[in-house]
Amino acid sequence: MLTLFHAPKSRSTRMLWLLEELGAPYEVRKVTIRRRDGVGEPDFANPHPHGQVPALLDDGVLITESAAIALYLTDKYRDTPIGPAVGDPTRGPYLTWLAYYAGVLEPVITARFTGRNGEDEDRSYEIMDAQLKGALEKGPWLLGDHFSAADILFISLLQFARQMLPPHAVYDDWVARAQARPALARAIQKDDA
Structure with a gap:
C-alpha cells in the first residue's frame, strides 16, 4: 500500500x-x-x-x-x-521536463520572487519562459498531445501562484485544460x- x-x-x-x-x-x-x-x-x-x-x-x-x-x-x-515507458520516444522529453521543473523552474522562480535576482537570474527567467511557452505552443501539453506527470508538476505551481510566470494565454489555457480533468x-x- x-x-x-x-x-x-x-x-x-x-x-x-x-x-x-x-x-x-x-x-x-x-x-x-x-x-x-x-x-x-x-x-x-x-x-x-x-x-x-x-x-x-x-x-x-x-x-x-x-x-x-x-x-x-x-x-x-x-x-x-x-509516464512514458523506457523505449517510448517521449521518454527522454518526459525525463527532461521532470528534471527541468526541479532544476530550473523552481530555482529561477524562487530567485525572482524573493528578490535575489540580478542580470543572470533575469536572463535565466526569460530563457525558462521561452522554453516552456515554446513547448506549450506546440502542445497542448508539455509532451505535445500527451498529458503527463510533468504537466502536473508545472501546473500545480501555477494553481497556487499563476503570477510567477508571465501573462501568456498559452499558460492560462494550459491551466484551464488541467482544471477540467476529473x-x-x-x-x-x-x-x-
Missing part, C-alpha cells in the same frame, strides 16, 4: 492529483509542516528528512521530492499513459478532507 504524507494546500497536493490520475490505491497521512509564513511546526510522524512534503512510503521504501515521486509512480503504474477535481476534494 502506498502512503502519502500530506499537508493540505502544499506541494503534496500535486501527488494526490497524480495518484488519482494513476488510479493507484493509496492512503493519506496528514502531517504538519513549517510554512513559509512561519506558521506550523515540524511533525515527527513525517518521514521526510527535511520535514517537508511530499513524502511517499511504498512497502517501507521512502521516496521524497516531487520529481522523484512522479517518476517512481509512473514507472510503477505502467498501465496508465501519463482526477484533479477528486484530488482537490481530498486535499483538506
Whole structure:
C-alpha cells in the first residue's frame, strides 16, 4: 500500500492529483509542516528528512521530492499513459521536463520572487519562459498531445501562484485544460478532507 504524507494546500497536493490520475490505491497521512509564513511546526510522524512534503512510503521504501515521486509512480503504474515507458520516444522529453521543473523552474522562480535576482537570474527567467511557452505552443501539453506527470508538476505551481510566470494565454489555457480533468477535481476534494 502506498502512503502519502500530506499537508493540505502544499506541494503534496500535486501527488494526490497524480495518484488519482494513476488510479493507484493509496492512503493519506496528514502531517504538519513549517510554512513559509512561519506558521506550523515540524511533525515527527513525517518521514521526510527535511520535514517537508511530499513524502511517499511504498512497502517501507521512502521516496521524497516531487520529481522523484512522479517518476517512481509512473514507472510503477505502467498501465496508465501519463509516464512514458523506457523505449517510448517521449521518454527522454518526459525525463527532461521532470528534471527541468526541479532544476530550473523552481530555482529561477524562487530567485525572482524573493528578490535575489540580478542580470543572470533575469536572463535565466526569460530563457525558462521561452522554453516552456515554446513547448506549450506546440502542445497542448508539455509532451505535445500527451498529458503527463510533468504537466502536473508545472501546473500545480501555477494553481497556487499563476503570477510567477508571465501573462501568456498559452499558460492560462494550459491551466484551464488541467482544471477540467476529473482526477484533479477528486484530488482537490481530498486535499483538506
